[in-house]
Amino acid sequence: MDLSGRFLLGLACLLLVTRAAGLVARRMKQPAVLAELTAGILLGPSLFGALVPGAHALLYGDDVLPLLDGLGQLGLVLLALRIGRLLARGEGGGSGERGTVLAVGAAGFVLPFAAGVPLALTLCAPYAGEHATPVALALFLGGALGVTAVPVLARLLQDEGLTDSRAGRISLAAAAAGDAAVWVVLTAALVAAGRLGPGRIALVAAGLLLCAALLRWRGAGAPSAPADAGVLVAGCALAAAASSAAGLHQLLGAVVFGFVWGRRRPVEDLAAGRLDTVVDHVLLPCFFLGFGQRVDLGGVPWDADFALLLAVLLSVAVVVKAVGCAGAGVVRGLPSAQWLRLGVLMNARGLTEIVVLSAGFDAGLIDRGLLVALTVVALATTAMAGPGLRLVDRLRPLPAEDQMPLLIRPTVKGSVVGSSPN
Helix, strand or coil: CCHHHHHHHHHHHHHHHHHHHHHHHHHCCCCHHHHHHHHHHHCCCCCHHHHCHHHHHHHHCCCCHHHHHHHHHHHHHHHHHHHHHHHHCCCCCCHHHHHHHHHHHHHHHHHHHHHHHHHHHCCCHHHECCCCCHHHHHHHHHHHHCCCCHHHHHHHHHHCCCCCCHHHHHHHHHHHHHHHHHHHHHHHHHHHCCCCCHHHHHHHHHHHHHHHHHHHHHCCCCCCCCCHHHHHHHHHHHHHHHHHHCCCCHHHHHHHHHHHHHHHCCCCCHHHHHHHHHHHHHHHHHHHHHHHHHCCHHHCCCCHHHHHHHHHHHHHHHHHHHHHHHHHHHHCCCCHHHHHHHHHHCCCCHHHHHHHHHHHHHCCCECHHHHHHHHHHHHHHHHHHHHHHHHHHHHCCCCHHHHCCHHHCCEECCEECCCCCC
């Protein structure tokens, strides 16, 4: 079979496996992306390559993998575009909740970041990448522990019927604010690692100017025409290329472009919605496969030192994030049914964490061992969200009015109970 045939066969097998994994995850009331990412890892050297090396080489060998990885990188850039759009619209929660959103967002980022800095300088120092400095590693690990996956959180809220709940609106807005800080810190880590030279700033400026001109040409207003999908991808690619040329990760430019686009266009933008479907079902599985080739679970020493690293990272990630966000809810006077859910929801790191880890590994900030450990943390914390919410449901059920859609809730003095109509 020639290279084209092997590429197409490998792509078909990948899409079928990840689709089946996603369906199984939904039956288990878990986010589909969790199983799809796990499938991508198991199709790599961790399982498929170890058990059937000949078939693995045929489908995902060194000549086929770059073709699939190209699709995966496109999917990753377009996912960063979506994250930017969600960040642009993350001010939800109502004007009366802004103080709570800021408190929860700050607790969800600042406390894990503060806990991650000393860990990076002590426990994680032996796992630094070739381009890491102590400052860069501390910034990166602190930011990675502070992530909340906005796309996964939005889907989790929808699946659990919490999108219109008070805890759901606050958590989504707080996660967007926290993740905006994560991207700033990731940029600072790359700069601290010497990935941005003064001469490259002009390249970033030129790319962003081209993107701004593109956005101004298209303007804002009615839902996009089909042709706008091409404009959207072109603008995103320009921003990502400018970021990459500057020595930063291409995702940073794509996130910024998505943020600007999201401020000018509705999230329900027709062109962006069409892209999201292709990204979720075709391109992201290719990224999961490429990521899985680097996360070789059998390629790290599962000794006492690594077990300690994994246990400490997981404990700090869960306890500091969940307790900090729940505590912020308590301080803001939320009832227990709300702050308990906030602690559970804000702990889901999911896909955004994987994207951040990919950027850090590619930039040489972390080695393969720390990549594996933080990947396990991302998978574990995301898997905890669904069961955690169901446990809270049994302990502290939501009030009946908080489970109704906003438009049909009873009103008091002309406003929606417990929220703002915005």
